[in-house]
Amino acid sequence: MLKEIEPAVTATDESTPESGLGTILVVEDDPRMQKVLRRIFAAEHYSVVVAGDGQTGLDSFRAHRPVAVVLDLILPQISGRELCQSMKTISSDTPVIVLSAIAEVVDKVLLLELGADDYVTKPFSPRELMARVQAAIRRRRRTAPTTIYRFDDCEIDFQRMTAQRGGLPVMLTSHEFKLLKFFTEHAEQVLSRELLLNEVWGYNAYPTTRTVDNQILKLRQKLEPDPANPRHLLTIYGAGYKFVP
Amino acid sequence: MLKEIEPAVTATDESTPESGLGTILVVEDDPRMQKVLRRIFAAEHYSVVVAGDGQTGLDSFRAHRPVAVVLDLILPQISGRELCQSMKTISSDTPVIVLSAIAEVVDKVLLLELGADDYVTKPFSPRELMARVQAAIRRRRRTAPTTIYRFDDCEIDFQRMTAQRGGLPVMLTSHEFKLLKFFTEHAEQVLSRELLLNEVWGYNAYPTTRTVDNQILKLRQKLEPDPANPRHLLTIYGAGYKFVP
């Protein structure tokens, strides 16, 4: 296992604009190849972080939490194999696509042992590499599906901004989603109105305290079996609210 | 980028019978080599179109939509590199196999920059070349099996930039295709206007603009059964848009 140096991150970040599609980590020592790879992914609107060696690669992996890793096995210092295993230990469901020269014998079993998800032999068409990477990302999304939050007979998908209660769709506004998300992330904790206003509404806004109550009301009406006697969005008299799944 | 002369096509077509397996475009200046290559592919029942220089090659590429291109990098007038890139711009997933003399240093990175899919060094065995070409074609089929995207009664072919709704052709502009493609690639996800402007338009900042809405409007008018009550291109109030197939 590699040394555990905390994110000092000296990776060649080079300001690929944050895109929302996520970051792809490229670990590759050849500068020209770096450039090629960066262009390929940047063209499809991914953010790209490039690391030239294994240690930086691992640091970048920690720091950026990429949606996928493209890894050249031939690396100086730390072997790509070691790096691959380390990354899989940290986050096993981040797909790793291995690059290998056509000359090298592609040992599929070895790749599997490393935990690699796919491989592409050089030379490859950018199109093919992109397709492989996207396929891997999609596959992972299917395997470890979105963050669906469940409680009682409710299902909330914060990513898709959809909600169901008893199988029937429930419409929630974006503010309601935000508030509910904050509650789910801080379940069982008593949250004051002031805190909620700061965290969910944003610090600059300072509406009347009735605002929070109103949103709570809406959420109860939409999600509680009996809105008058809430079982999940509880009032803590004199303190605030508490969410219990 | 090369001049965009429309299919005047002066390529040495020489009546290779149409075969059903598709056409292979050979770009090669040496007449003797032309003959050899033609024979190789004709023997395997491909149609063959030969071009002697870059410009004719590009014209032929447009006109014949080959299933693969065999390209000698050493070309008069237009460099093979330029040609390769141009073809990739037009149809990025048509495989290109590069021929190079054994004397030349095979620069894999360069090939990648060009977007080439594979290379074969001269002298080569016909068998090997054929294998490489067929492998590339197969790979493309696997990678991009069918680019036709279906939802509801719509069929979108992003490769050919054509669309149908209920069997009837629908005309979409290039921006509309781009936007729709982005939506299909990120179905079910809520995409903010800002993100869309960044990813589809390539803007950096977002001024107050109705641009996105306008394109959404157009797409709805062209693809939704009832544009006023969209079923696929949904508005998420306060957040953006979401595409559900």
Add this chain to the structure above:
DNA sequence: ACGAAAATGACAAAGTCGTGACAATTGTCC
């Protein structure tokens, strides 16, 4: 230079959220 496509701006329409009033509930003190 022409025509199609895209961006812009104005306005209307729709939806959301905050506000305040008032009722209901809870807690506290007697």
Add this chain to the structure above:
DNA sequence: GGACAATTGTCACGACTTTGTCATTTTCGT
């Protein structure tokens, strides 16, 4: 237990924000 104050629940209205849509201008490819 009862009275009072403090806190919270609930509702409706209006202001504000966001979005739909159209007309117009600008851009861009040919």
